[in-house]
Amino acid sequence: MVDVRGVSRTFHRGRTPVPVLKGLSLQMEKGEFLALMGPSGSGKSTLLNLIAGLDRPTGGEVIVGGSEIHLLSERKLAGWRSRNVGFVFQFSNLLGALSAERNVAVPLLLTSFSARERRRRVDIALEIVGLSERGKHRPRELSGGEQQRVGIARALVNDPMLLVCDEPTGDLDRTTSAEILDLLVALNRDHGKTILMVTHDPVAAERASRTLHLEDGRLAEGGDDGTVAVPVHEPAGAAV
Amino acid sequence: MSSFTLISAALRRKKTRTFLTFSSVVFAFLIFGVLSMLQTAFSMGAEIANEDRLVVRHRVSLFQLLPQSYEADMEEIPGVVDAMHMTWFGGVYQDPSNFFMQSPVEPAEYLDMYPEVLVPEEAKLRWIETRNGVIAGRALVERLGWEVGDRIPIQPTIWRQAGRGDDAWEFELVGVYDADVEGFDQTQFLFRYDFFDEARSFGRGQVGWFMVRIADPDRAPEIAAAIDATFQNSAAETKSESEGAFAAGFANQVGNLGLIVTSILAAVFFTILLVAGNTMAQSVRERIGEIGLLKALGFTSSRVQRLVLMESVTLVTTAGFLGMVLAVGLERVLRPALAAYFPGLFLRPEDLLLGLGLAVVTGLVVGIFPARRAMRLETALALRRL
Ligand SMILES: Nc1ncnc2c1ncn2[C@@H]1O[C@H](COP(=O)(O)OP(=O)(O)OP(=O)(O)O)[C@@H](O)[C@H]1O
Ligand SMILES: [Mg+2]
Numbered sequence: 001m002v003d004v005r006g007v008s009r010t011f012h013r014g015r016t017p018v019p020v021l022k023g024l025s026l027q028m029e030k031g032e033f034l035a036l037m038g039p040s041g042s043g044k045s046t047l048l049n050l051i052a053g054l055d056r057p058t059g060g061e062v063i064v065g066g067s068e069i070h071l072l073s074e075r076k077l078a079g080w081r082s083r084n085v086g087f088v089f090q091f092s093n094l095l096g097a098l099s100a101e102r103n104v105a106v107p108l109l110l111t112s113f114s115a116r117e118r119r120r121r122v123d124i125a126l127e128i129v130g131l132s133e134r135g136k137h138r139p140r141e142l143s144g145g146e147q148q149r150v151g152i153a154r155a156l157v158n159d160p161m162l163l164v165c166d167e168p169t170g171d172l173d174r175t176t177s178a179e180i181l182d183l184l185v186a187l188n189r190d191h192g193k194t195i196l197m198v199t200h201d202p203v204a205a206e207r208a209s210r211t212l213h214l215e216d217g218r219l220a221e222g223g224d225d226g227t228v229a230v231p232v233h234e235p236a237g238a239a240v
Numbered sequence: 241m242s243s244f245t246l247i248s249a250a251l252r253r254k255k256t257r258t259f260l261t262f263s264s265v266v267f268a269f270l271i272f273g274v275l276s277m278l279q280t281a282f283s284m285g286a287e288i289a290n291e292d293r294l295v296v297r298h299r300v301s302l303f304q305l306l307p308q309s310y311e312a313d314m315e316e317i318p319g320v321v322d323a324m325h326m327t328w329f330g331g332v333y334q335d336p337s338n339f340f341m342q343s344p345v346e347p348a349e350y351l352d353m354y355p356e357v358l359v360p361e362e363a364k365l366r367w368i369e370t371r372n373g374v375i376a377g378r379a380l381v382e383r384l385g386w387e388v389g390d391r392i393p394i395q396p397t398i399w400r401q402a403g404r405g406d407d408a409w410e411f412e413l414v415g416v417y418d419a420d421v422e423g424f425d426q427t428q429f430l431f432r433y434d435f436f437d438e439a440r441s442f443g444r445g446q447v448g449w450f451m452v453r454i455a456d457p458d459r460a461p462e463i464a465a466a467i468d469a470t471f472q473n474s475a476a477e478t479k480s481e482s483e484g485a486f487a488a489g490f491a492n493q494v495g496n497l498g499l500i501v502t503s504i505l506a507a508v509f510f511t512i513l514l515v516a517g518n519t520m521a522q523s524v525r526e527r528i529g530e531i532g533l534l535k536a537l538g539f540t541s542s543r544v545q546r547l548v549l550m551e552s553v554t555l556v557t558t559a560g561f562l563g564m565v566l567a568v569g570l571e572r573v574l575r576p577a578l579a580a581y582f583p584g585l586f587l588r589p590e591d592l593l594l595g596l597g598l599a600v601v602t603g604l605v606v607g608i609f610p611a612r613r614a615m616r617l618e619t620a621l622a623l624r625r626l
Pocket of ligand 1 (some may be wrong): 012013020038039040041042043044045046047052620621
């Protein structure tokens with residue numbers, strides 16, 4: 001489903017190149033819920049952006065759902081994102097002047113669905129996140145957790161195969177975080193969504209089916225407790 | 241829900257700011273409309289000037305008199321169809337603030353010269369029967385509340401009656417004229433030259449200026465030169481020019497109005513560009529994260545650019561249109577109310593169109609830089625500003 005091969009990404013600060021990802025590889029199965037952890041500035045968001053088609057790698061290949069997205073033009077990539085990826089961010093970043101249901105409907109502006117189909121999709125998405133009754137409310141009339149749910153409904157409305165979540169609970173308290181994580185787990189389990197979640201929170205990572213650690217531009221498989229196990233890029237000969 | 245939902249959401253983010261910007265643009269276009277009307281009013285004489293009429297006045301100034309006998313001399317000149325004279329009377333009706341233009345004319349000659357002046361037949365007859373008869377423009381009559389048959393005393397300032405000292409001249413209103421040309425002065429007060437000439441205490445046989453109808457407007461410069469040549473080296477030399485040139489020269493005495501109006505408008509629009517441009521730039525700056533989000537959701541850069549451009553056009557162009565609508569509304573109110581003082585105060589269709597066009601152009605110009613900025617934003621970088 002996701003196949004990242006030898007990807008590197010180097011930014012430039014002035015004239016100094018800053019290598020953030022240094023040739024890493026990563027595979028995700030369809031229906032997997034993967035948590036990505038690592039210190040601040042290690043490149044988690046950078047990797048997530050590459051997989052979600054928001055950014056293009058300096059080197060290597062990114063194949064998602066069979067598309068070689070590192071080869072797509074910016075324009076094609078935009079279309080690809082709208083059809084295949086749902087985004088959830090740390091802050092729900094809803095448009096303040098629009099009601100919840102209109103916020104959810106924003107991605108549908110890029111589709112050719114009939115008004116009726118749009119309506120249906122918005123209703124279903126709000127139903128899934130448990131906010132059917134709050135569609136007419138403005139973001140400021142909703143709690144932080146509810147706003148994040150609206151954000152998730154917006155990510156779902158185009159029925160993407162992949163959900164990418166960059167610290168989706170970063171701004172929420174324990175209880176609300178747990179609710180949002182329950183929702184993500186349900187989306188993964190009951191709706192078959194493949195999920196990539198960046199998080200700093202080991203408790204959140206525990207809810208995922210697998211955890212990877214990003215450090216110094218490379219990936220390492222993590223244990224359930226969030227500790228680092230054998231780095232995958234090292235020869236595993238010693239284990240034989 | 242459509243793209244417009246996003247545009248309106250963007251405009252509603254900072255309602256006060258949007259309202260203030262919107263209002264200043266409305267106001268700017270209202271000013272544009274009003275100034276256009278004023279300019280039209282002041283240049284009206286030149287605008288409606290008839291191509292086949294010349295004005296012949298004393299070479300030195302409009303206020304020096306010419307012999308009435310010139311009329312017959314001019315009618316001898318090839319190319320001249322008809323000549324007619326008028327004289328500045330300059331009297332006061334009740335109060336100097338009731339200013340209007342008064343002149344003695346020869347009724348038949350005047351009506352021949354000005355076919356655009358419409359007088360009912362019976363009024364014409366009464367004018368010819370009544371020695372001190374007067375016809376006056378509809379706007380003047382309504383403003384001063386006169387009725388046909390009224391006796392109207394006019395206090396002389398220049399022209400006294402022989403042997404009657406400062407006594408007022410007494411006229412009788414015999415008719416009201418209308419004009420079928422937009423902007424024609426409907427505040428004139430026209431009485432009979434024979435009555436005037438006999439009664440005045442000095443200057444018999446002297447008149448203010450002549451209107452001359454010519455057969456071929458293309459030959460106007462040539463005929464004007466021929467007229468002036470005829471009276472060269474006489475006691476009263478003449479200066480002849482087309483009615484339009486005469487009126488334009490008169491309007492320019494008010495100041496170079498066109499330049500003043502253009503300068504004010506340039507200042508107003510420059511300010512609008514700054515105010516609205518600043519609003520749009522700020523709005524995009526505050527929304528970098530939001531714009532990044534739209535791009536992440538799959539909006540292409542060019543679509544984002546269009547959204548911002550449409551936002552600017554919606555804000556500025558709608559306001560501009562509203563300003564022009566208000567200007568039209570104001571014209572509807574002012575024009576009848578001021579017709580008696582300020583003939584020709586109206587918004588020409590070409591000025592209205594210019595205003596509407598300007599509203600569209602301003603909207604685009606204001607939006608273009610913020611829109612490009614939004615278009616160029618790198619999605620991943622913009623998202624870091626969420
Ligand atoms: N577009 C960019 N241009 C330049 N430098 C960038 C860009 N995006 C990221 N970086 C740099 O790359 C490094 C990794 O950033 P990234 O956002 O991927 O880290 P992160 O692991 O997500 O950190 P955090 O946990 O704080 O979100 C940082 O040093 C960051 O400053
Ligand atoms: Mg990050």
